Amino acid sequence: MSTIKISEDLRNLLYSLPEVDVESLLESYQKPIRQSIRVNTLKAREEDVLNILREKGVELEKIPWTRYGYWVINDINLSNMLEHMLGLIYIQGAVSMAPVEVLSPKPGEFILDLCAAPGSKTTQIAQALQGEGVIVANDVNVKRIRALSSNVQRCGVINCVITQADGRKFPLWAKGFFDKVLVDAPCTSLGIVSKDWGAAKNWSFRASERLSKLQLSLAISGFDCLKVGGVMIYATCTLSPQENEWVIDRLITIRPSACLKSIKLEGLKMSKGILEWQHNKFNPELEQCVRVYPYEHEAEGFFMAKIVKEGDDS
Numbered sequence: 001m002s003t004i005k006i007s008e009d010l011r012n013l014l015y016s017l018p019e020v021d022v023e024s025l026l027e028s029y030q031k032p033i034r035q036s037i038r039v040n041t042l043k044a045r046e047e048d049v050l051n052i053l054r055e056k057g058v059e060l061e062k063i064p065w066t067r068y069g070y071w072v073i074n075d076i077n078l079s080n081m082l083e084h085m086l087g088l089i090y091i092q093g094a095v096s097m098a099p100v101e102v103l104s105p106k107p108g109e110f111i112l113d114l115c116a117a118p119g120s121k122t123t124q125i126a127q128a129l130q131g132e133g134v135i136v137a138n139d140v141n142v143k144r145i146r147a148l149s150s151n152v153q154r155c156g157v158i159n160c161v162i163t164q165a166d167g168r169k170f171p172l173w174a175k176g177f178f179d180k181v182l183v184d185a186p187c188t189s190l191g192i193v194s195k196d197w198g199a200a201k202n203w204s205f206r207a208s209e210r211l212s213k214l215q216l217s218l219a220i221s222g223f224d225c226l227k228v229g230g231v232m233i234y235a236t237c238t239l240s241p242q243e244n245e246w247v248i249d250r251l252i253t254i255r256p257s258a259c260l261k262s263i264k265l266e267g268l269k270m271s272k273g274i275l276e277w278q279h280n281k282f283n284p285e286l287e288q289c290v291r292v293y294p295y296e297h298e299a300e301g302f303f304m305a306k307i308v309k310e311g312d313d314s
């Protein structure tokens with residue numbers, strides 16, 4: 001097995017994280033992430049899709065924490081299959097399905113997906129809405145919006161409006177409007193290194209710090225677009241506290257009506273949010289955030305925070 005090269009900064013970061021098994025993490029970086037799919041019930045009945053896939057030799061096992069998610073047990077290229085092209089299935093990482101499960105969209109709700117492209121979570125939200133309610137799927141990047149648009153179409157989503165804007169500006173148009181908001185923020189991707197080794201080779205504290213300022217602005221913007229009583233999920237696929245706990249710590253300080261809630265998902269191994277890191281001491285409430293490490297399920301690493309807007313202070 002080839003040995004992955006990681007930057008000096010990244011090595012220092014990993015050894016600074018409490019309770020992380022660095023050896024297992026580095027080992028997981030060298031293995032491919034287990035393949036998984038979501039059956040898209042907007043297009044067909046779950047049982048029918050499962051039967052078609054099984055007849056074609058796809059071996060599946062239910063993922064416990066996500067309603068329509070399945071591990072693919074055998075080595076098979078799903079992206080060439082008709083069922084993928086027709087939108088009967090969406091190839092999506094098992095842990096990447098968790099933020100929408102926590103968001104728990106309900107038919108009839110108005111939902112903002114602030115950083116939406118290429119649309120795995122937008123299409124998952126649409127599935128939960130069952131055609132009732134509206135999703136506004138926004139992204140700043142035109143090229144990625146093309147992929148978003150194609151995935152929305154492929155999956156048979158009819159109640160999605162796609163916008164191209166800097167998410168930081170969204171409260172100008174939609175302050176206090178949405179029932180639920182997902183901020184799946186751009187990040188340094190330390191939870192998906194096996195898909196993108198560059199993330200580990202080039203990782204730096206400086207880049208992570210720079211990105212955390214954008215992430216904080218996006219989190220505040222998403223929060224300001226919530227109605228009172230609304231729910232926001234902030235998620236990243238990275239491990240750096242600067243892009244995770246620091247962002248949420250700042251958010252709940254700047255917006256006192258932002259209240260953190262606990263996250264429960266059956267079968268998903270989660271660690272609590274970090275309360276002390278380098279020279280930072282975070283609000284004890286940050287324990288309610290969760291971290292999922294890539295070695296726990298041979299899947300992606302993720303950070304998630306669930307925030308409820310309990311008043312209006314924006």
Ligand SMILES: C[S@@+](CC[C@H](N)C(=O)[O-])C[C@H]1O[C@@H](n2cnc3c(N)ncnc32)[C@H](O)[C@@H]1O
Nearest residue numbers: 115116117118119120121140141166167184186
């Ligand atoms: C982690 S990806 C989102 C993945 C997507 N939610 C999914 O599940 O398929 C982060 C996205 O944030 C977008 N982004 C970066 N800066 C942004 C900004 N200022 N406003 C809105 N989107 C932004 C990127 O173009 C990228 O598509």
